[in-house]
Amino acid sequence: GIQVEQSPPDLILQEGANSTLRCNFSDSVNNLQWFHQNPWGQLINLFYIPSGTKQNGRLSATTVATERYSLLYISSSQTTDSGVYFCAVLDSGGYQKVTFGIGTKLQVIP
Amino acid sequence: DAGVIQSPRHEVTEMGQEVTLRCKPISGHDYLFWYRQTMMRGLELLIYFNNNVPIDDSGMPEDRFSAKMPNASFSTLKIQPSEPRDSAVYFCALGQTLNTEAFFGQGTRLTVV
Numbered sequence: 193g194i195q196v197e198q199s200p201p202d203l204i205l206q207e208g209a210n211s212t213l214r215c216n217f218s219d220s221v222n223n224l225q226w227f228h229q230n231p232w233g234q235l236i237n238l239f240y241i242p243s244g245t246k247q248n249g250r251l252s253a254t255t256v257a258t259e260r261y262s263l264l265y266i267s268s269s270q271t272t273d274s275g276v277y278f279c280a281v282l283d284s285g286g287y288q289k290v291t292f293g294i295g296t297k298l299q300v301i302p
Numbered sequence: 303d304a305g306v307i308q309s310p311r312h313e314v315t316e317m318g319q320e321v322t323l324r325c326k327p328i329s330g331h332d333y334l335f336w337y338r339q340t341m342m343r344g345l346e347l348l349i350y351f352n353n354n355v356p357i358d359d360s361g362m363p364e365d366r367f368s369a370k371m372p373n374a375s376f377s378t379l380k381i382q383p384s385e386p387r388d389s390a391v392y393f394c395a396l397g398q399t400l401n402t403e404a405f406f407g408q409g410t411r412l413t414v415v
Contacts, residue, residue, distance in 0.1 A: 235409075
């Protein structure tokens with residue numbers, strides 16, 4: 193099956209700092225989503241982005257499908273950004289399996 | 303945005319007992335997914351349904367696990383008998399297709415002692 197790697201595994205930021213989270217995947221995909229799991233465990237959709245670039249407030253994401261990676265940018269980080277960020281992909285082959293990365297754990301300190 | 307209600311939010315049960323987790327989709331989405339999240343294995347897809355029909359249950363870990371979707375508004379994930387290693391957070395998620403956004407419920411935290 194497809195392999196999904198996220199980096200860095202852990203990240204500590206000072207409030208106001210910017211960061212880039214990366215998701216690499218081993219095969220072509222039909223679907224890629226970024227999620228934020230908050231400290232209460234809720235999984236919140238951030239972006240559905242199989243290709244291209246999207247922006248939503250302080251967050252933006254870019255997927256370069258041909259090079260098999262996606263980036264999530266967080267600008268002017270806030271303490272409420274803390275949590276775990278997951279990348280999930282659906283491979284485009286016959287396997288048709290949704291695979292999550294292990295996540296990037298982000299802590300934003302005041 | 304899809305609405306998904308899961309119940310119970312927390313469940314503590316003794317080893318060997320039957321556990322039933324419930325998912326109630328509020329809005330109409332054709333796909334329903336059950337996921338399990340553990341520290342060791344992260345988020346794993348257990349099974350998904352399309353129009354109430356189970357399509358892929360290859361992620362179901364053992365025969366002790368079963369899932370049903372008798373109608374578009376209700377799905378259950380049952381573990382019988384439960385074991386301590388089943389302790390995890392179980393999520394239900396909805397999608398319009400397999401290839402579009404998935405929206406997650408708040409999860410059920412299961413502890414088997």
